[in-house]
Structures are given as C-alpha cells and as structure tokens.
Amino acid sequence: QVQLVESGGGLVQTGGSLRLSCAASGLSVGRCPMGWFRQAPGKEREFVGIISWTGRDTYYTDAVKDRFTISRDGAKNTVDLQMYNLKPEDTAVYYCAARRSYESASRRQQDYNFWGQGTQVTVSS
Numbered sequence: 001q002v003q004l005v006e007s008g009g010g011l012v013q014t015g016g017s018l019r020l021s022c023a024a025s026g027l028s029v030g031r032c033p034m035g036w037f038r039q040a041p042g043k044e045r046e047f048v049g050i051i052s053w054t055g056r057d058t059y060y061t062d063a064v065k066d067r068f069t070i071s072r073d074g075a076k077n078t079v080d081l082q083m084y085n086l087k088p089e090d091t092a093v094y095y096c097a098a099r100r101s102y103e104s105a106s107r108r109q110q111d112y113n114f115w116g117q118g119t120q121v122t123v124s125s
Helices: none
Strands: 003-007 010-013 018-025 034-039 046-051 058-060 068-073 078-083 092-098 119-124
Touching: 003 092, 018 034, 018 092, 018 119, 034 068, 034 078, 046 068, 046 078, 058 068
Parallel strands: 010 119
Antiparallel strands: 003 018, 018 078, 034 046, 034 092, 046 058, 068 078, 092 119
16 A cells, blocks of 8 residues: 655745655655645645656756755655745645656656645745
C-alpha cells in the first residue's frame, strides 16, 4: 500500500523559508516521478514542480522558479521542497504526488496515481 506523508508546513513571514518533506512508503522515490502541487483558498490545485524518476531533471512552474528547489533522498525515501523568499501568494495547502515507476515527468494532476494528505503553508505579509 502506497502512502505519502507531507510535513514541514507552517506560518512564515514574507521573505522567509520553509522546507517541506514527503515521506513515501510502498514505492521508491528513486524509481518514481515525484511532484508537488498546491491549492490556495478558493482556487484549483496547481502544479508546483517535479523531479523525474532518474533524479536528473526538475521542472517548476514559472511562479516559483528560482525560489523553490526539489530534491530527494533515496536512503530515507523522501522528497523535499525547499522554498525560499516566500510570498503571500504562496499560501496554500501543498501536496506531494507520485506517478508509477519509470513513468515520465508530468505537470498534469490526472497523471498522478498517489497523493499525500497535504500540509498547510501560510505566508503572512
């Protein structure tokens, strides 16, 4: 049974940093494309970034490029989202998601098979 559990969310001031972590069980982050998505209040869930199953490629939405970084730790079976220079518009519930082993990286939510429960990030102005 696959489980994805996010942690690390919280309240931070504008310009601050947070590091979210996604702990996976039932799958290997070293074989699966792992994505991060977010949903702000009153808005649809949107793509944030992804790391390919090889770990060689990462992609980000323009709004977070140069501020957010995705990395993974195969030994811990975790994927992290490091967020710098946070802005109020980054306030959202952040979700970790996984595709099946060896599938391609995708920005489309419907391509993801497994989801975490989400962690709240609130950026105060």
